[in-house]
Amino acid sequence: MLLRLETLTKRYRTGDLALTEVSLEIPAGQIVGLIGPSGAGKSTLIRCVNRLVEPTSGRVFLGKREITAMRGRALRRARRCMGMIFQEFALVERLSVMENVLTGRLGYVPFWRSFLRRFPQTDIDAAFALLDRVGLIEHADKRADALSGGQRQRVGIARALAQNPDLLLVDEPTASLDPKTSRQIMRLLREVCTERGLAAIVNIHDVALARQFVGRIIGLKAGRIVYDGAPDGLTPAILTRIYGEEDWGGEAHPSGPREATAAALTRDELVRAL
Numbered sequence: 400m401l402l403r404l405e406t407l408t409k410r411y412r413t414g415d416l417a418l419t420e421v422s423l424e425i426p427a428g429q430i431v432g433l434i435g436p437s438g439a440g441k442s443t444l445i446r447c448v449n450r451l452v453e454p455t456s457g458r459v460f461l462g463k464r465e466i467t468a469m470r471g472r473a474l475r476r477a478r479r480c481m482g483m484i485f486q487e488f489a490l491v492e493r494l495s496v497m498e499n500v501l502t503g504r505l506g507y508v509p510f511w512r513s514f515l516r517r518f519p520q521t522d523i524d525a526a527f528a529l530l531d532r533v534g535l536i537e538h539a540d541k542r543a544d545a546l547s548g549g550q551r552q553r554v555g556i557a558r559a560l561a562q563n564p565d566l567l568l569v570d571e572p573t574a575s576l577d578p579k580t581s582r583q584i585m586r587l588l589r590e591v592c593t594e595r596g597l598a599a600i601v602n603i604h605d606v607a608l609a610r611q612f613v614g615r616i617i618g619l620k621a622g623r624i625v626y627d628g629a630p631d632g633l634t635p636a637i638l639t640r641i642y643g644e645e646d647w648g649g650e651a652h653p654s655g656p657r658e659a660t661a662a663a664l665t666r667d668e669l670v671r672a673l
């Protein structure tokens with residue numbers, strides 16, 4: 400098993416219980432879509448895996464290594480094996496596309512080299528190959544802020560792959576993209592995972608998109624897993640269990656900005672869209 404979560408619980412200092420005893424296993428090469436209403440705990444779960452968020456209790460294993468038992472250098476080394484891709488791309492705007500991809504290698508190069516941004520030739524060659532793979536080779540020297548949203552997300556994907564990860568942690572990769580670009584990005588993610596045998600957890604608001612591109616769906620509600628199975632098993636009854644009868648904004652963020660994409664659809668509209 401590539402990734403194993405054992406009774407993972409997260410309570411924030413504010414008292415919010417974001418995850419309650421979540422256990423799951425993901426084999427190498429599997430792409431999992433994580434769905435659920437706003438505040439269900441999707442981002443928290445993804446961030447507990449690489450300990451950007453510190454779990455309150457429970458354990459995380461990557462292969463045989465226990466991530467939750469690591470500190471310092473061992474943790475940094477383990478994090479290299481987990482590439483993150485973010486909703487807002489999180490690129491360094493003033494750097495070139497190529498330099499952004501190379502930042503994926505920072506966990507590997509000595510500090511002085513990263514400070515001077517001097518990377519080994521093998522890293523540079525690999526970064527060119529990745530830019531070619533994601534269709535951006537002719538944009539290598541452009542500044543990141545000169546690209547479109549879809550192109551920026553491709554840089555985000557290339558950067559994560561530059562780490563040579565075993566697992567991708569993907570947080571709402573298409574939240575700020577139009578439907579066609581969203582499909583292209585999901586297709587690219589699926590292709591690169593297949594080519595490299597990578598597993599991925601993709602936190603995704605758009606259930607129809609998830610069904611189209613992932614092999615397994617985990618539904619979270621109020622910090623607990625309420626569905627884990629094939630996309631085809633997401634019946635209207637199960638969607639109601641995940642999202643509730645009301646519109647699927649959820650009570651957790653009554654007016655939070657993050658629910659904008661989700662709250663626009665009611666459950667009935669969602670069921671019709673599938």
Ligand SMILES: Nc1ncnc2c1ncn2[C@@H]1O[C@H](COP(=O)(O)OP(=O)(O)OP(=O)(O)O)[C@@H](O)[C@H]1O
Nearest residue numbers: 411413415417436437438439440441442443651657
């Ligand atoms: N840094 C934090 N401090 C305190 N509470 C937090 C923090 N981050 C998240 N929470 C709370 O934890 C719960 C789960 O939030 P999380 O962001 O993981 O959900 P989500 O499913 O990713 O939601 P969304 O789809 O809106 O991003 C919510 O009640 C949220 O308010």
